[in-house]
Each structure stands twice: as C-alpha cells, then as structure tokens.
Amino acid sequence: MDKNLFYTSRNKLGNIWLIPAIMFAVFMGIVIAKKGIAIGFLLLVLPFAAGFMILIFFRPRLGIIGFLIYCFVMPTIGRHIAGLQVGLGMEALLFVTLFAVIFHQSNRFRKRHLNIDLFWVIVAWGIMTILQIGNPERPSILGWVYEMRTLLLYWILTVSLSILLLNKRSDIDLFLNIIILFSFAGALYGMKQLYIGLDDAENTWLENGGKVTHVIFGKLRIFSYYFDAAQFGASQAQLAIMCIILATGPYSFKKKLWYFIAGMFILYGMLISGTRGAMFALIGGGFAFLVLIKQTEILIVGAVVGLTFIGILKYTNIGNGSAEIVRLRSSLDPDDPSLQLRFMNQKRLSDYLSSKPFGAGVGTMGQWGESFNSDKYISHIAPDSLYVKIWGMYGIVGFLTWFGIMLYITGKSAGIIWKTRDPVLKNQLICLCAGSTGILLCSYGNEVLNTMPTSAVVYISWALIWLSPRWDTPVNKADDIALNTPEISDKYEYSNDF
Template structure:
C-alpha cells in the first residue's frame, strides 16, 4: 500500500499529499488553455513570477529602480515581438511600484529630506506647468495630453527623486555605468546582426507596417537594434560612445581603460550603422564638455584640434564616401541637405502659426500623439522633427524659455559641481555623465531624443548622481592657522 501515492503514513505524508493540489491545478490550467488559448497559459505561468517580483520590490525597493534602468532599453523590442500589451506603460508601473515599495517599507530608513533640493524642485515645477496645460485655450485632447505627458515630465519627476533615495552610495556610479555600457554594447552587437544577417520576422513586420520608409533608404537598412527606432538608437549610442571615451582616458587602471576603449569603439560603430546624422551633436557636445571640464589647456587644445580635424574631413574631403554610414553622417554638415530645408520650412510655418499663442497649443497636439488624438488640430499635421520645436509648439514661447532655461541651469550647475570635485577618479566619472547628458540635450535639437528611452532615463539619473557626488568627494584638507 505504501506504493500508492495517496496513501498517508507518518513517513510520506508531507511528500505525497502535494500531489492532490498539483493534479487539481494541472487539470484546471489545461481546461483554461483549451478554452482561452495559449496566451492564457503563458499568463498563468507569468503571474506567479510577477507576484514574486512585486513582493521583492516591497522588500527591496532598490530592485525596482535597477529593473527600470534595464527595462528602458528593452521595452521597445518587447513591443515589436509581442503584440497586444502596452509595454511602454511598464515603465510607469515600475516607477509607481518602486515608490509604493518605499512608502510601505517596514524600515522607514529613507530620508525624504534629501529630496529638498533644486534638481527635484525643477522637475516638480515642470510637472506643474504640464498639468496646467490641460486648460490650454486650444482645448487639446486629454488622452493626447496623458500619453505625451509621460515622456515630457512624468518620468522626470518620478525617477530623479527615486535615484536620490536609492542610488545614494558612491559605488552606485560604477553600477549605473556598468549597466548602461553593457546594454549599449550588446545593442551595438545586435545592431550589427541586423545589418549583416538581417532583421527577424517581428522586426520585419514592424518595418512593413510603416517604419520602412524611414529605416530603409536607397535599399540600405538604418539599424535600430532593440531600441524604438534608428534615431534613438544612434543618439543613445553616440551618448555612450563619448562617455566610454572619456572614461578610457581617465585615471583608471590599464584593464579598465582597455575595456572602456573597446566598449567605446564598439558603441561608436553602433552609432555609425544607425545612419542617424543628428548623433554628431551628441559626440561634439559631449566631447567639448569634457575638454572644458578637464582644466588642462593642453588637452583642450589637442582635443579641439582633433575634433575640428574630424569635422573637417567630413566637410571638405570625400574620405570614406564609399561607406554608406560615413556618407550619411557627412550630410549632417551640408546646409543644402533637402531634409534640413524641409525642417526649416516647417519651423517657419510654426513660427507664423504660434505668433499669437504664447502658451502653445497644448501638450500632445503635435507629433505621434497629436496625429493620434488631435487630428482636428492644424498643428498636428506638421512634424516637429526636434524636441526643441516640439516644446515650443506645445508650451509656447513662454514654456520653451522656462524649459530651455532649466536645461541651461542644470548643465551649468553640473559643470560647477564637477569643477570643484577633488577626487580625480570620481571627477572623471562625473565628466562622463555630464558629457553624455549635455550631448543628448544638444542632439535633441535635431531629433526627439531627450523625451525617449533609454536616453531620458540615462540623463535624469546622471544629473542625480552628479548632484549627490559632493558627499562622496575627497574631504578638503584643513589648514591650521598659527
């Protein structure tokens, strides 16, 4: 009788009794899959892991922010490969869950007084301005406002305070840099796979649905890797390439320098195959920021000459013209480029239209959400082609001045903090973060980059780490006056 799995004895009671509920759940799951399809089965498998993950966030809220950093890189490719779920809303969910994990954490160890600083308050003010835009006289769609608001301000106002609370150790800079450099390098490798082997079925379906007209030019693929599109891929790769280059020339050990150098070259190649001309601004802006903050005239002069020489080769020679990626990059310096002329013409149209609208036409009235939810608005039919233009159109000249002034203030104060940093290793890492963030801000003049993932997440957390850095710096030497 002991061979019977349902026979209960003192020896095997605990082991075999679980076969009864297991059998019950197996039958129930089989019935649900038969009635509802395989998607229900996948959901049933995923739900226990989701419950475990949510529990982990409440136990260790820091986990939520780290997963958010990784998720910002991969959410776009998830959306391409799995139809149905709105994976973009997963970013919102992770941030909100992490905040809930902090509020209900049993330790109560989080010091909210550290959030009383100008970086957090600037984010709160911009969020408030965005909320006021609901009452814009142009009466934009609320759904358009909601979806645009997420990238325009929600991720900004949620992620920066979280970073202050959860990434407040000196080693967190290394952790953050390691994550984003690794994922960017993998992105470059995956992009090379798309170029030489080809896109997969899901990616090809996305191209055929409409993206092909901007991602296949003259029979050549503009690589987008696992990012949302080629423009974001190229800009993010340029941002990380210049960050790696700055780290590679810093006061690190030879092993680290070599790793940073290899990663920088690989990611730079990823930028080239994206065919994103605007990414040049991220390289130039980030490089110039580093040269200024280096405090060394020799490096500033040498770096400036190298940069001018690089731009000169692109502008005045035909070197590398046989390479499609280099040739497309060269067009970014051509004032007669047809694409540039179209952009300038659109800006002239917007200038006339917005002349009597100092507060713009409302958040979500131009760009993707404008064409989706505000088709009745004239402005929704004009492509912004630039984050600067988009902010100007949505918030008006008043809002644009506030936004641009905020960018200048944050960049200036970041530079001031780095200028006073005494620890040379920490200083080099901060220059990398500041150079990458400044490059993305400049790059956003040509493309909508700062309001897209993962670039916006990298910039927001970079700002926060720079603000936190004075507490990690080498203590100032005290001199005794006799």
C-alpha cells in the same frame, strides 16, 4: 519495466505533477489561440512579476535598478509580442517603487533629501505642464495625459527615486556597468541584424510601416533592440563618448581597455544606425569633456581634432565608399532636403504661434497630436525635434522656461564637477555630464531625450551628479591621494553612508 509515464506497476497514478502541467499547457494554448500571444505572455510572467513587485517593498532600490534595465529591453519585447502595452510596465515599476519608499518600515527614506534645486526645477516645470490643461486652444485631455508621461512623469519620478535610493558610492559603478553592458549588447545585436539578418518579428515591424524610415535607398538602418534607428544611434553615441571618457580615467589597465573596446563597438553601433543627428551627441559630449577637465592645452588640441574631423566630413569625399559615412556627411549639408523641410515646418509653426505665447497645448504635436488632436492645425506639422515640439506645445514662454532649466542643470553639474576632488569620482561625473550634454544637443534634431532608455540614463545621471558631493574626498584627505596612480580606483575605499 515497473512503471510508465503516468502509472506505476501497481496501477497507481504516478508523476501526479503532470496533470496540472498538462492542464496549464492546454489552458495557455486556448488563451493564446483566442486572445493572442500577448495575453499568454502576461499570464506566464505574472507570477514572476508579482514576486518581483513584492520584493521591491523589502528592497526598494531594486525597483529603480529594475526600471533602468526594463527601459533597455522594453522596445524589443513590444516588437516581438504584438498587442502588449509595454509602456505600462515603466509606470508600474516606478509607482510600485514609490509606494515601497513611502510605506517602508524604516525611516531611511526621508523627504527632506528631495529639498534640492534639481527637484524643485522639475516641480516648476510640472506646474507649467499642469497649467497647460487650461490652454485656450482647448486640447484633448487624453493627449495631455499621454504626452505628460514623457515630458514630466518619468522625469520627476526617476530623479526623485534615484535621489532617495541610489545612496551609495558604488551605485555610480553599478549604474555605469548596467548601461555600458546593455549598450555593448545593443551594438552586438545591431551587428547581428546587419550581417545575419532580422528575425520574423522585426521584418513584420518593417513591413507595417517601419520600412519608410528604416530602409533608405535599399540600405537598412539598424535599430537593434531599441525603439527605432534614431533612438539607437543617439543612445550609442552617448555611451560611446562616455566610454571614451572613462578610458582616460585613473583606472587599472584592464578597466581602461574594457572601456575603450566597449566604446569602439558602441561607436560602430552608432554608425550602422544611419542616424545623422547622433554625431552631434558625440560633438556635444566631446566638447563638454574638454571644458570640464579645465586643461587649456587639451581643450585646444581637442578642438583642433574635432574641427578637423568635421572639416573632413564637410569638405572632402573621404569615406564615401561607406554608406554610413555618406549619411553622416549629409548632416553637415545645409542644402539637404530633409533639413530644408524642417526649416519649412518651423516657418509654418512660427507663423502659427505668433499670437500664442503659451503654445497650442500639451499633446497637440507628434504621435499624440495625430491621435487625440487631429482637428488642430499644429498636429499636422511634424516636430522632428524635441526643441520644436516643446516650442509648439508650450509656446515661447514654455520653451524658454524649459531651455533655461536645461542650461541651469548643465551649468550646475559643471560647477559640482569642478569642485570634486576625488579623481575617480570626477572622471565618472564628467562622463555622466558629457553624455547628458550630448543628448541635449542631439535632441535639437530628434526627439531622443524623451524616449527610453535615453531618458532614464540622463535623468539618473543628473541625480547621481547632485548626490556626488557627499561621496567626495574630504578636504583634509585630498592631498594624501596620489592623483597619478592608475590603480587608485581599486585601492581607495569610499564611504557608503547615506
């Protein structure tokens, strides 16, 4: 034997790379032992993160794609690495991407592309949010900062960057592939939790408070790698209806089969989440689909099928052997204790806001209300709904403004879709609009629209709908496309010009 691990046969040091490797391992061990695994993880991924950030300055669109992917995996990273502030990663990706766009060497990204109504209604909401700093109730500025991130910052940055960067027809396909794959994987991971069990980090999360809302009558509500079961269920419902809509589109048989299979798995993920409000994402999305296709016969048939399904849940005991069906059925019970408690909280809130048309201020309800405005009466009223939360923080004036913006975006989206001539593009836009509409309806029961990854999916969906007219089939070519050809999506070439 002429050499060992460290030395050659001539007594010279070999494999010199082992020395820095061992020193690095010792250093990491000391850091993790003293500061916790979160610091060790940050040091480990820092070189890769820095490299990716630099790459974004050369190809800014990677930033918005990376942001979308990160929104899906962020919750489970935070759950498995205690103490890591995973939320800051979203701001880092968005702001680095924004700076990459601003300082990009080319003139490709021009601010005039933001001169559209979708951007300006968000700006109007931003002005109202900023004015809330001067709310007469004098809420904590820190509460405003933390709440503003989800109510405004992510919204305006995601929409703006999507408009500037997702400028190719193929970006809709890329977007749909990413969210479907991660949702499908989420359903599979949820099934793993249900049939195999949770890992140590997930069990620790349950014991530290998650069990209160995620173990109902001894039955675990599956949360997969999302923040919680409510978010998991709502997101799965949104993607399930989107996949089902895509499965009806003018695609090849293989693609339709993939959409159908993915939709069924994701729908099962919704069921095992035990999230009752998620059903309204299905109902809202399904109804939007029936309206957007503008076919009266299908609308009537779909309405009959939907009402029959709701009637079976409400007036029969079919499926009561399944805990998931029982919990879903309780969402239609007007005497449900949880629903009655929500009505009581809304009554308390109504009395409190009777003399406050502009609400109690941003950051006074929910998590940040308890953390930074615990001295306020409103901070002790559970919102249980995005609608109620906005009403409480912004008052009736702010709520009507926000709700009007949501109605405008939904209505304008429908108008764009109805004018779309390309059948493949139209089907994709319908699925985006239906999924977003379902989330808006679902947000009445839970705060899902302002939680990731649902927020990112909805905001990018809106941006793509507004961008879609530039990719549509020209009027003089619309009659040359065979609308009933299943393989049309594979044969027709789209313009990728910005």
